[in-house]
Amino acid sequence: QVQLVESGGGLEQPGGSLRLSCAASGFTFVSYVMSWYRQAPGKTRELVASITGTDGTTNYADSVKGRFTISRDNTRETVYLQMNSLKPEDTAVYYCKARNDVYTYWGQGTQVTVSS
Numbered sequence: 001q002v003q004l005v006e007s008g009g010g011l012e013q014p015g016g017s018l019r020l021s022c023a024a025s026g027f028t029f030v031s032y033v034m035s036w037y038r039q040a041p042g043k044t045r046e047l048v049a050s051i052t053g054t055d056g057t058t059n060y061a062d063s064v065k066g067r068f069t070i071s072r073d074n075t076r077e078t079v080y081l082q083m084n085s086l087k088p089e090d091t092a093v094y095y096c097k098a099r100n101d102v103y104t105y106w107g108q109g110t111q112v113t114v115s116s
Helices: none
Strands: 003-007 010-012 018-025 033-039 046-051 058-060 068-073 078-083 092-099 104-106 110-114
Touching (some): 018 092
Parallel strands (some): 010 110
Antiparallel strands (some): 003 018, 046 058, 068 078
16 A cells, blocks of 8 residues: 655744655655645645755755755655745645656645745
């Protein structure tokens, strides 16, 4: 059974940091591109960052470049999103996604709220 379980969300002040984790199981983790998406109230879901399975090539949305870092541990089958210098506009539900040429899987999401 495929599972993607996000954790690490919460309430943080502007300028603070959070680290999201997504624990994967039930599929060949290293063969999948892993991504973080987010969806703010009233907005469409958008790509935040992605990382390939074997060579670890990363890609970021312009809005988070220089502040967020995506990484993965293929041994632990976990992908991370380190979020620094958080802004109120980063407030959203953050989702983990796994994708290969055939399948796409989504996690349930974790809420991130940036507010003073």
